[in-house]
Amino acid sequence: MKRTMNKLVLMGAIMGVSASAWAGNITVKGSDTLVILAQKWAEVYMAKNPGTKIQVTGGGSGVGLAALQNKTTDLANSSRKIRPKEIEACIRAFGKRPTEYKVAMDGLSVYVNADNPVKELTLEQLEQIFTGKVKNWKQVGGNDAPITVYSRENSSGTYEFFKEHVLKGRDFASSAQTMPGTAAVLQAVAKDKNGIGYGGAAYGQGAKHLAVKKDANSPAVEPSEKTVVDGTYPIWRYLFVYINPALDKGEVAAYLKWIRSDDGQSVVKDIGYFPLPERQREN
Template sequence: MYKTHFRRIALLLIVILFSCSFSIPKRITIKGSDTMVILSQKWAEVFMKKNPGIYIQVTGGGSGVGIAALINGSTVIANSSRPISQEEIEKIKSKYNNNSIQIACAKDGLSVYLNNANPVNELTIAQLAAIFSGEITNWKQVGGIDAKIQLYGRESSSGTFEFFKDHVVKTDFARSCQTLPGTAAIVNAVKKDKFGIGYGGAAYADGVKDCKVKKDAKSRGILPSEATIKNKTYPISRYLFMYLKEKPTGDTKKFIDWILSAEGQNIILEVGYYPLK
């Protein structure tokens, strides 16, 4: 009986010592913008190597999904490629009695993707609006060959969808626009479709060509680049945001401070987006 008792005590001591020696890593969750997934994953990868006691989990789903997760308390940070809405701000304030925290962390030149075989290389904002609203349906109407334009776009929960709609299309998208679940899917569709056109973050433009964008018919076409985003000559640029329901503290603050540091900002260029300065 006593031997069994002592064995139990010894086993309990071993479990306690083991638990103290190998503490569970602290966890920071990030959810939201698909545009920002590859950037946040890179940030997380580098930061975790420098801070092995901190674990960062990054998932997408869209800006609206990320902010909804922030509101319901299932994520620490919400990534968003659009500004938070007043309604979302009020929901956070009502539930947590706090004002939401907005942190601009990078810049993006929202790209318009064309198939490499498409002879069209530049379009005005007005032409893009007419194309994605369904007013222009054939490439010959914008200087291309006689072929139907195939539209590819994001789902309505996407911040990229909202930004492109608000700043370019300025009306409802054409019913013929094929909705896809992420920017990578749009790029893949345009890559395979000679007559396709899509939009999304500049970092995803692999295997397709960026369309030069013109403010109007008299302007010259501009490609998204670090220089054209910095001097604001590229017409479709935006900030990328992180949102929190309260001021960051502890490991979360450490991570965000690092993102905004010179080292964290340099990583943005490696991924294909643009630093704040």
């Protein structure tokens, strides 16, 4: 039965059929950061609502938002805010701005190998490392060893957020190794004693996350529910779902409402991200 369902979904993708064409099926595409959470949401929701089928795929925030514009997904997951040009493309495609839902919070984490003695870095040091200005761990209090930078592909919302908020718009080091997803970044760092990478807070298994300082005179802060919600962790962000307003009804609307309910937000915490404060859960 599972193989049959997967074949149907694949046929739909090949034929370019709109996601909404599949009766009783909700399609979700986009952010690699969100994919593990979206898969768990789908699993829990389908167990409670056996008449609903939810298909979740990743690919990156940019890929999900492009699919929304092309009407090949119902929901687009994104780890960054939608860009003005993407809003314009959606308006051309379906006549309205897409509806934005905040669905969780994340402390974008910086990961190093578990044996790396470095425990904390400032935002400036992170910028210097990831742009290639600092190339050796001894320059930031570590061992005398070359730094290996692991990054994400440029379709990733996490890549764009990190570039904007940590690198201040500067380019990543030309030597940075581009990985296909956050899990791949973490796997590489876990194996490379000189590696450093970044990704969502839920992906930390096998590596060590660093505490981050806003500047040399600020305290080092680790990502946690408290520090992300109160903004003291310097690299916090919202995670989003975008939808064509015309599809925001029926089963899709019920699913979105459940995601932002206490039940849905408990899944957020179980996965390793941080629930939205109640005051920020849209009705």
